Amino acid sequence: MFELLGIPPQVLMGQLLLGLINGSFYAVLSLGLAVIFGLLNIINFSHGAQYMLGAFVAWMLLEYLGINYWWALILVPVIVGATGIVLEKLALRRLYHLDHLYGLLLTFGVALIIQGLFRNYYGISGLPYNIPDQLSGGQNLGFMFLPNYRGWVVVASVIVCFGTWFVIEKTRLGAYLRAATENPTLVGAFGINVPLMIMLTYGFGVALAGFAGVLAAPIYSVNPNMGADLIIVVFAVVVIGGMGSIMGAIVTGFGLGVIEGLTKVFYPAGSAVVIFVIMAIVLMIKPEGLFGRNN
Amino acid sequence: MSVSDIQPETNERRPATAGMPKLHMAIFAVLFVVLAVLPMLVYPVFAMKVMCFALFAAAFNLLLGFGGLLSFGHAAYFGGASYVAAHASKVWGLSPELSIIAGTLAAGILGLAIGALAIRRQGIYFAMVTLAFAQMVYFFALQADFTGGEDGIQSVPRGSLFGIFPVDSNEALYYLVLAVTFGGILFLYRIVHSPFGQVLKAIRENEPRAISLGYRVNRYKLMVFVLSASFAGLAGATKSQVFQLASLTDVHWSMSGEVVLMTLLGGVGTVFGPLLGATIVVTMQNYLASMGAWVTVIQGVIFVLGVLLFREGIVGVISKWLKRPL
Numbered sequence: 001m002f003e004l005l006g007i008p009p010q011v012l013m014g015q016l017l018l019g020l021i022n023g024s025f026y027a028v029l030s031l032g033l034a035v036i037f038g039l040l041n042i043i044n045f046s047h048g049a050q051y052m053l054g055a056f057v058a059w060m061l062l063e064y065l066g067i068n069y070w071w072a073l074i075l076v077p078v079i080v081g082a083t084g085i086v087l088e089k090l091a092l093r094r095l096y097h098l099d100h101l102y103g104l105l106l107t108f109g110v111a112l113i114i115q116g117l118f119r120n121y122y123g124i125s126g127l128p129y130n131i132p133d134q135l136s137g138g139q140n141l142g143f144m145f146l147p148n149y150r151g152w153v154v155v156a157s158v159i160v161c162f163g164t165w166f167v168i169e170k171t172r173l174g175a176y177l178r179a180a181t182e183n184p185t186l187v188g189a190f191g192i193n194v195p196l197m198i199m200l201t202y203g204f205g206v207a208l209a210g211f212a213g214v215l216a217a218p219i220y221s222v223n224p225n226m227g228a229d230l231i232i233v234v235f236a237v238v239v240i241g242g243m244g245s246i247m248g249a250i251v252t253g254f255g256l257g258v259i260e261g262l263t264k265v266f267y268p269a270g271s272a273v274v275i276f277v278i279m280a281i282v283l284m285i286k287p288e289g290l291f292g293r294n295n
Numbered sequence: 296m297s298v299s300d301i302q303p304e305t306n307e308r309r310p311a312t313a314g315m316p317k318l319h320m321a322i323f324a325v326l327f328v329v330l331a332v333l334p335m336l337v338y339p340v341f342a343m344k345v346m347c348f349a350l351f352a353a354a355f356n357l358l359l360g361f362g363g364l365l366s367f368g369h370a371a372y373f374g375g376a377s378y379v380a381a382h383a384s385k386v387w388g389l390s391p392e393l394s395i396i397a398g399t400l401a402a403g404i405l406g407l408a409i410g411a412l413a414i415r416r417q418g419i420y421f422a423m424v425t426l427a428f429a430q431m432v433y434f435f436a437l438q439a440d441f442t443g444g445e446d447g448i449q450s451v452p453r454g455s456l457f458g459i460f461p462v463d464s465n466e467a468l469y470y471l472v473l474a475v476t477f478g479g480i481l482f483l484y485r486i487v488h489s490p491f492g493q494v495l496k497a498i499r500e501n502e503p504r505a506i507s508l509g510y511r512v513n514r515y516k517l518m519v520f521v522l523s524a525s526f527a528g529l530a531g532a533t534k535s536q537v538f539q540l541a542s543l544t545d546v547h548w549s550m551s552g553e554v555v556l557m558t559l560l561g562g563v564g565t566v567f568g569p570l571l572g573a574t575i576v577v578t579m580q581n582y583l584a585s586m587g588a589w590v591t592v593i594q595g596v597i598f599v600l601g602v603l604l605f606r607e608g609i610v611g612v613i614s615k616w617l618k619r620p621l
Contacts, residue, residue, distance in 0.1 A: 043419045091603060101365050102602050104419055105559065108552060109598025116591030229430075232548060236427040239420060269438065276431040280412055283424065287415040 007265055013144040019261015020254065021150055021219070024157035025212050027253025029234045030241065031161055032208035034249040035168070038181045039201045042092070042103030048231025049111040050206050054080050054213020055222045056118060059129050069132040073214050080210025085203040092202065093195070111228075118224035126221030153215050160211060161250045168246050177201065236279045242292020252290060315488070318619060319566060323481070326570075330473055339465040340537060345577045346476040347534040352557040352569030353480050354526030359555075360564030361487050362519040363499030364414075367422040368429025369527050369554050371409070374546030375432055376402040376528030381448040381541035382441055390458045391468075395475065395532040402528020403521055405432070410520030414513055426548060433546045447542030451535060468537065475533050479526055484566060486522060495519055527554075549591075556594055559601050562608025567621050571610055 029047060036044045044050075057076045061067040067075065087110060095102045131149045138147040168174035180187040180194055188194040213227075220226055241252030256275055264271040282290065315323075333342050351373055358364050380398030383389045389397065413424045436442045443449070453468060455461045462468040486492055498505040498512050506512050535541045544550065553576060561572025576594075583590050605612060614621040 043423060091599065094603060098606075100419055101422065102606070104365070104367075104422055105555065106599055106602040108555075109595045109602065112552070112591050112595030112598065114595075116588045116595060119588035119591070228548075232426055232430045235423040236430075239416070239423050239427065272434040272438070273431050276427050279424070279427055283412045283415050 009143050012265055015261040015265045016258065017144070017146065017150060017261075018264070019258040020154050021257070022260060023254040023257020024154050025216060025230065025253075026234055026237045026257050027161050027250050028157050028208055028212040028215075029231070030237045030249045030253045031164060031246065032205040032212075033234065033238055034241075034243045034246060035164070035208070036202055036205035037243045039177065039198055040092070040096070040103070041100050042095075042107070043100075043235075044202075044205065045104055045107035045231070046087075046111040046114065047107075047206075047209050047234070048227030048229075049114040050080055050084065050209040050227070051213045051216070051230070052118065052224060052227035053083070053114060054210030055129070055217040055220075055226060056122070056213075056224075057210070058214045058217045059127055059222045062129065069214075069218070073211070076214045077207035077211045080213070081203040081207030084206025085199055087206075088199045088202040093199075111231075115224050115228060122224060124223055124225060126223035129217040129222050131218040149218055153219065156215060157212075160208070161253075164208070165246045165250065233275055236275050238289075240275070240279050240282045240289060242289020244289070244292045248289075248291025315484075316620075318621075319484075322567060322621075327477060330477065334466055334469045339469045341577075341581060343465075343469055343472045343537045344534070345574050346472055347530045347537065348554075348557065348573040348577050349570040350476040350479045350533070351527050351530035352554055352561070352573040353483050354523050354530060355554045356558045356563065356565075356569040357483055357486065357526070358519060358523035359558060361492060361495050361499070362516065362523070363495075364516065364520065365422045365555075366413075366425040366520075366523070366551075367555070368409070368425035368427070368432075368548075368551050369524075370546050370548060370550035371429035371432040372402040372406055372524040372527040373531035373534075373550060373554070374436065374541070374543075375405050375531070377531035377535035377541040377545050378436060378442050378448065380532035381451045381535040381539075384454060384536065385448060385451045386441070388452075388454075390454050391456055391462055391471065391536050394454075395529065395536065398532025398535070399525055399529045402531065403525035406521045406524025406528075407517070410517050410524065414516045414520065426551065429546070429551055430548060433543070433548070436543060436546045442541070445543065447540060448535075449540055451539040451541070453536060453539065462536075472533055472537060475529065479529050480570070483526060487566070491515075491518075553594070556598060556601075558608075559606075560597060560608055562611035562614070562621075563606075565608065565610040565614060565621050568608045568610035572608065575609075 029051060033044055033047055036042065036047075054076050057079055058069070058072040061072050061075065062069070091106060091110075092103060095106060135149040135152050138145050139151070140146075168177060176187065176192055177197065180192070180197055184194050184198075216226065237252055237256050238249070240256065241248045243249065256278065259278070260271055260274055263274040270277070286292075330342075330346070333339075351369070355366070355369050358366055358369075376398035378398075379401040380394040383394040383397040384391065409425065409428045413421055413428070416424055437444060441448075453461075453463050456471060460467070462471055487495075494505070494510055494515055497508075498510065498515055502512055531545060534545070557572035557576045558569045559572070560568075560575060561570065562568025579593070580590055583593065601608070607615060610621050
């Protein structure tokens with residue numbers, strides 16, 4: 001077998017896969033943030049809490065109702081997305097005429113409430129969620145062992161990301177959405193219900209977070225803090241990519257996950273901060289982000 | 296984008312640089328008298344904690360309320376300074392005032408480095424960038440050798456002021472903390488009501504116009520960022536001397552959130568709001584400590600209600616009611 005710079009290929013490939021999985025979550029979460037930001041112009045600080053909510057709802061469905069993983073994969077985004085729609089209708093809607101920072105503060109408060117409630121009722125030790133039977137086991141690829149579930153996470157994320165990209169960039173609905181991003185007043189004048197569209201867009205972005213939560217449930221233990229630290233890294237990903245393009249969010253998410261994985265191989269101590277260091281470099285060279293538009 | 300709607304309009308009748316209005320002077324005087332006798336009424340450590348957080352919130356308010364910049368990573372300066380000051384006291388054996396100065400300087404330098412990068416983006420991006428860098432400081436505190444990881448730096452000696460006056464007792468230390476925090480808050484007041492503060496206000500209200508008037512906007516932004524970080528550091532360094540401890544709590548993002556909450560609750564852009572907000576939040580945490588995670592829920596609820604219902608904050612509402620800037 002080949003060796004690279006004295007690193008055994010099993011280690012390299014193992015970390016690369018881990019990086020790709022982290023990258024999947026970065027991509028799906030930053031995609032949700034980008035979709036929400038595009039139309040609402042707010043940063044959804046509760047995104048991490050909604051991701052955690054997704055994992056918990058999947059766990060609850062299984063524990064209390066016996067609903068399995070595959071149904072959860074469909075039901076959880078709908079449920080979590082619905083809570084997002086309620087939040088938009090009751091609270092966020094009242095803030096659109098104000099400075100966008102208020103949206104950030106409000107969703108931060110919402111994140112505290114959700115995380116605090118789950119910490120109260122479920123503690124912080126974490127709850128187990130088994131990998132579905134169909135995806136247990138793994139494949140021996142010759143140079144490494146690929147657990148089926150981890151492969152599935154990457155595939156599912158890629159499908160969802162490109163599905164979202166296709167809808168927004170290539171369909172009529174997406175065209176309305178992009179038009180409303182540019183000029184909501186004009187789009188409203190053409191008879192399109194912009195407030196409804198904003199509400200559904202927020203719901204969709206939140207549903208993406210919930211979907212990521214279901215994907216994460218069997219890999220990471222389901223616990224109230226699972227989204228809190230992750231979301232800060234995702235913010236850095238968003239700053240690096242810039243929120244100008246959907247494809248940008250996807251590429252940056254996966255790319256940074258892989259870079260983080262490689263850092264774990266070559267310089268383990270730096271793996272926790274490598275994304276922040278990249279953010280600092282990007283801010284120096286191209287402050288608007290790699291795919292960002294300067295407006 | 297502007298942040299003008301964050302601050303309630305203050306109809307100042309006289310030029311802001313013409314000295315302190317009588318009302319403000321009276322409030323500060325009453326506050327000082329109350330604080331001077333407070334250790335006889337309440338537990339001094341609690342009072343010192345409130346004062347440290349009041350200074351922290353006032354420093355944060357300088358940046359948000361007067362600079363119009365929302366930093367979501369002020370825990371980095373508060374906690375970073377507390378680590379440096381604790382290390383200086385414990386390992387280098389410096390006296391309290393030198394440790395506090397060391398912590399403050401460290402926070403200022405950190406603020407200069409992070410601020411120089413963060414001011415390249417505006418609005419919500421600025422908030423995200425400061426948050427991300429603060430998380431980097433958190434990881435550093437978690438992993439570095441001198442910070443003691445999960446344990447933090449414990450049993451920091453209080454030592455003697457100037458190497459002469461021992462401040463081991465809570466009562467003696469109380470008056471040192473009072474001098475530091477009260478002095479810091481007055482200094483911040485002076486900054487806000489200086490020509491520099493007026494330029495900041497101009498930038499916050501209309502940045503393009505300030506640029507067209509010839510002001511180097513980015514220098515002002517960086518300057519106010521460094522000042523705010525330094526005073527947050529002064530608060531954190533002082534707190535480490537009070538509790539004889541520097542820990543991860545002080546650099547965690549939830550601390551950054553707490554200082555936003557204190558300022559928002561009291562009134563963004565008011566003089567006395569952050570002090571009141573800090574008092575309420577610290578008192579609440581103190582009395583509700585047994586309720587565990589409910590404190591987080593309550594804080595979240597205050598955030599949501601504050602943003603939806605009273606964005607001016609408590610002091611902002613009173614100020615509107617009295618028709619005087621507070």
